[in-house]
Amino acid sequence: MNTTDHTVKSYDNELTHLDNAIARMGGLSEALLGRASEALVKRDTTLAGNVIHDDLKIDELEMEINTEVTRILALRQPMADDLRMVISALKTSSDLERIGDLSKNIAKRTITLSSAAPIGAVHTIARMASLVQSMVHNVLDAYLERDERKALDIRAQDEVVDQLHTSLFRELLTYMMEDPRNITPCTHLLFIAKNVERAGDHATNIAENVHFLVTGVHPEDDRPKDDETSFTGLEEE
16 A cells, blocks of 8 residues: 555544544434433432433533544645535534533422322423434434535424424413412423424434535525524523
């Protein structure tokens, strides 16, 4: 193998390593959201605590990807398809890190809610979280398969998440009007529902990243949205 062949093989390995890191990070983010939802339904504070702790693993992977992307940009100066791949990996890792943070936020509020009376709306939240978890799983498949059609199908599912969020918002307001004692726990659940809805938005961002990665352009049509709630500022940092 001559020096040029070795350099090309080394570069290909670096790009493959980026894909593998995204796959690991995506798997962790998907699992964390599922565990946060499970902890909420089961009122399991131990599981919620584990979710908070395990978010650190996602943060570490994002730092690893950021470091690798910076190194590739500096040393390889990628162009065309390779440049899109590197930029998409950077943007996708950021969205996956936010999904991890949102799952951590759900877990924190689950611990707070464990001392309050149960409210049936948690099961609606769990259904919404299950849909978003499926979106994260499928969009990572689309990313790794470079399948922009699958990515656009996932992008369209965000509208269903918005509809569930709007329905849940109204359900929780009803609980609060029926009994003032429900106001505090329902407010926590409103924040949790918004966290789940935002996780869906980040999965949709990744779908748009896939479209850009494969085609070189972003989707031309506006993102489908169907969220009628007024609590648009409920996302937590």
